[in-house]
Amino acid sequence: MQSFLRDAQEFLPILAQGLRLTLIVTFGSLILATALGLVWALMRVSGVAWLAALAKAVVNVIRGIPVIVQLFYIYFVLPDFGVTLSAVQAAIIGLGIAYSAYQSENFRAGIEAIDRGQIEAAQTLGMGWGMTMRRVILPQAFRIVLPPYGNLVIMMLKDSSQASTITVAELALQGKLIAASTFKNTSVFTLVALLYLAMCLPLMALVSQMEKRMGAAR
Amino acid sequence: MIELRDVHKYFGKNHVIRGYSGSVAKGEVVCIVGPSGSGKSTILRCINGLESYEKGDIFVEGERVERRGAAIAHIRRRVSMVFQRFNLFPHRTALENVTEGPIYVKREPRAQAQERGRALLARVGLAEKESAYPSQLSGGQQQRVAIARALAMQPDAILFDEPTSALDPELVGEVLAAMRSLAEEGMTMAVVTHEIAFAREVADRAVFIDGGVVVETGPARAMLSNPQHPRTQDFLRRVTHPIE
Numbered sequence: 001m002q003s004f005l006r007d008a009q010e011f012l013p014i015l016a017q018g019l020r021l022t023l024i025v026t027f028g029s030l031i032l033a034t035a036l037g038l039v040w041a042l043m044r045v046s047g048v049a050w051l052a053a054l055a056k057a058v059v060n061v062i063r064g065i066p067v068i069v070q071l072f073y074i075y076f077v078l079p080d081f082g083v084t085l086s087a088v089q090a091a092i093i094g095l096g097i098a099y100s101a102y103q104s105e106n107f108r109a110g111i112e113a114i115d116r117g118q119i120e121a122a123q124t125l126g127m128g129w130g131m132t133m134r135r136v137i138l139p140q141a142f143r144i145v146l147p148p149y150g151n152l153v154i155m156m157l158k159d160s161s162q163a164s165t166i167t168v169a170e171l172a173l174q175g176k177l178i179a180a181s182t183f184k185n186t187s188v189f190t191l192v193a194l195l196y197l198a199m200c201l202p203l204m205a206l207v208s209q210m211e212k213r214m215g216a217a218r
Numbered sequence: 219m220i221e222l223r224d225v226h227k228y229f230g231k232n233h234v235i236r237g238y239s240g241s242v243a244k245g246e247v248v249c250i251v252g253p254s255g256s257g258k259s260t261i262l263r264c265i266n267g268l269e270s271y272e273k274g275d276i277f278v279e280g281e282r283v284e285r286r287g288a289a290i291a292h293i294r295r296r297v298s299m300v301f302q303r304f305n306l307f308p309h310r311t312a313l314e315n316v317t318e319g320p321i322y323v324k325r326e327p328r329a330q331a332q333e334r335g336r337a338l339l340a341r342v343g344l345a346e347k348e349s350a351y352p353s354q355l356s357g358g359q360q361q362r363v364a365i366a367r368a369l370a371m372q373p374d375a376i377l378f379d380e381p382t383s384a385l386d387p388e389l390v391g392e393v394l395a396a397m398r399s400l401a402e403e404g405m406t407m408a409v410v411t412h413e414i415a416f417a418r419e420v421a422d423r424a425v426f427i428d429g430g431v432v433v434e435t436g437p438a439r440a441m442l443s444n445p446q447h448p449r450t451q452d453f454l455r456r457v458t459h460p461i462e
Contacts, residue, residue, distance in 0.1 A: 120268055121305035125319035125371060126295040135322055140310050 008188035011178055015191060018174025025091045025160040025170060030153060032096025035102025040203050042133065055104070067162055071093045075166040091163035099156055105153065109158035110145035111137055147214060150207035154200050171195060219243045219375060220265060220297070220422075225274035226429075227260055228307065234260055235271065236430040244336045246405045249417035249438060257430040258410045263376045266290075266297045276294070277362055279374065281416040295323065298368035302380040304360040306352040312339060312363045313348035314371045324371070326397060331370070338366040342396045358389030362396050376408035382413060414457055426450045 043055035061071075075090040087092065114137050122132040164173035175192035179185045220242040227235035234257045242248045244249070250258045263269040265276055267285040276283040278293050306315050313335050320331035339348055342362035352360050361381055368376050378397065382390045393415055394416050401420045411417060415426055421438035434447040447452045 117303055117305035118307065120299075121301065121307070123268065124266060124299040125367075126291045126323045127319075128291060131322060135318065136307055137224060140307075164242055168297075 004187050006182055007184055008191055010208055011188060011191060014178060015174055018169055018171040019195060021170040022160050025163050026157045028092035029095035030156055032104045033099035036100030039105035043106035044109050059101045061105055062098060068165055070098050071162060071166050077203045087166050087168045091165055091168045102152055106145055106148045110141035113144050114140050147207055147211045150210060155201050159200055219279055220415045221277045223275045225271050225276060234430050240425060242406060242408050244406055247401045247421045248423045249421035250410045252427040256428045258427050259379050262379050263407060263408050264296050265298055266378060281330060295371055296374045297377060298371050298373040299377045300364050300368050300381050301330045301384050306360055306364055308352050311349045311351055316362055319371045327344045335370055338369050342366050356389060357385045358392045361393045365396050377406045378409040380410050412457060414442055
C-alpha cells in the first residue's frame, strides 16, 4: 500500500497530462456528436423523404463501422487525399462522427415521443416546421433525451481511450507508456482505472438524478 | 367565409369523405353531428389543412386550402382550432400558451400580447391561473385556456373538434358556457360535437353526417328537435336516450 502511494505521487503528474487530453477529446467529440446527431435526427423527422433516407443511410454506415476503423481512416487515410490532421483533431472528429449516430437515434426517439397533437396545435397557430421544432417539440424532447444523453457522455468519456490507437497520449496510453518503462503495472493501471472511475461515477450519479426527476415529472 | 365543394378524402383505400359540400357564413355557428367514424372530425381537419383531401375544393375567404402550399400558414392564422384533447403546450404556463402564437407567429410586441392574453384568460374565467402549467389545471380549465389560445390569434373563425368529449361530465358545462358566449358575440364557429342540447341552443345550423356524406342539414333547432331523415332520428334518439 505504501509503495502504491509512493507510485501514485510519482506518476499522477504525468497521468494528469493524459487526463487533460482525455477531457479535451471527450468534450470536443461530445460537442461535435451532439451537433451532428441533432442534424441527422432533424433530417430523419423532416418529412422530406430524401433527407430522411440520406440521414438514415449515413447513420447506418457510421454505426456499421467500428470506431477504431473510423479513427484509422481519418488519421491514416485522409492524408492521402491531402487532408492532414493532428492526432487530437482526428480523434475529436472521428469519435464525434461515430457517436453522432447514437446521439441521433437518441434525439429521434425523444422527438418521436412527443404527442402528435403538439405538432397539430403548433401548426394551427400558423407555425412552420422550424418554429414548431424550436418552440414546441425540442424543449419537450430535451427532457426525455437528457438521461440517455448522460449515459452516452459516460460512454464517450471511456471510449476516448480509443484515441490512443492513433497516438493521442490520453490517460490510457499515458498509463501504458509509464507501465512499459517502469514495469509497475499494478500501480499504474490501478491509478488509471481510479481516475476513469473518479470522472464517471459523478456523471452516473447525475444521470440517475435526472432519471428520478423525469420519473417524478410524469 | 368557409366553403366546401364536393370534398373527397381517402385514408388509403378507405373513402371517408364522400363528396361533402357545405359552408359556414360569417358570424354563423354550424354544428356537425354524427356517429364516430362518420368523417365529421376529418372534415374539420381538412379546413385548416391538418388533413389533405383528394378531390373537391375548400375555400377560406376565397383562398383555396392547400396543405402543401405556402398559403396554409396564412389560412391557419385566420382559422383557429380547439382540439378534443386540448393539446396545450405542457412546458408553458397558461399565459405563455395564449401568447405563444401572437408573439412568435404574428410578431406582436410581448407586452401587448401579454396584456391581451391576460384579458382573454379573464374572459374564460381563468385570470388567476395565468402562471399555472397545464398539468396543474383541470380538463375544463385546460380547454378554456385552449379557447383563449385560439382567440389570441384574433381569428375570423374557430373550429372545435369535439371540445368536450375528453372532459369529465361535471366539467363540460364550463367549456360549453365559454363557447356559447363566443357564439353570442358573433364568432364564426364550426363545431363537431355530441352535445345535442348545446347544438340545438347555440348553433344556427346543424349538419348530420354519416358514412362520409351529409344526410340532413337545416336550422339547428328545427332539425335537432324534429329530424326528417330516419337515420338522423335514430342517431339522435340513441344520443339523447342512451338506455332506451
